[in-house]
Amino acid sequence: MPTLYLLRHAKSSWDDADASDHERELAPRGRRATKVIARYIREHRIEPTVVLCSSARRAVETRAGLGGSLGSSASTSVEEELYGATAEELVERLRRVPDGTESVLLVGHNPGLQDLGILLAGGGDRDALARLRTKLPTAALVTLDFEGRWRELGPVTGTLRSVVAPKDLG
Numbered sequence: 001m002p003t004l005y006l007l008r009h010a011k012s013s014w015d016d017a018d019a020s021d022h023e024r025e026l027a028p029r030g031r032r033a034t035k036v037i038a039r040y041i042r043e044h045r046i047e048p049t050v051v052l053c054s055s056a057r058r059a060v061e062t063r064a065g066l067g068g069s070l071g072s073s074a075s076t077s078v079e080e081e082l083y084g085a086t087a088e089e090l091v092e093r094l095r096r097v098p099d100g101t102e103s104v105l106l107v108g109h110n111p112g113l114q115d116l117g118i119l120l121a122g123g124g125d126r127d128a129l130a131r132l133r134t135k136l137p138t139a140a141l142v143t144l145d146f147e148g149r150w151r152e153l154g155p156v157t158g159t160l161r162s163v164v165a166p167k168d169l170g
Contacts, residue, residue, distance in 0.1 A: 033139035034065030036166035047071035087115035097150035122156030
């Protein structure tokens, strides 16, 4: 059963008024939150086969902040098309994941990630779904399981397992 992890980038900084949205770096709070979610990933042995990461600086820094917590076998692809992508565009990208890929971590942005999680969740944890519909905080990790192949991904094809934010982890 394939698993999809959605990780919203950590809190970014607005200190540099000249930086474009694409080039905003992580705030100190974002770097701390990344360490917290990295610990959770390590403790829960989340080791995606593939990591797809937005090309935005804050997403790339979030991925880098996870360090070795993802294990050593994950291949990472930084992709321009993930920056600002809608839920539908993200589904189209995920449908191109090769058959046999056990799990994917998608590091990206709202509203696309939150909308994607809501779109895909056809069942699972009701409290997690209610939370996802309300808000997907920065550095939050969503976990969805699927039956079938990546190319069959679509509305309500996933089972929502959890939504975890650094704030939940202390």
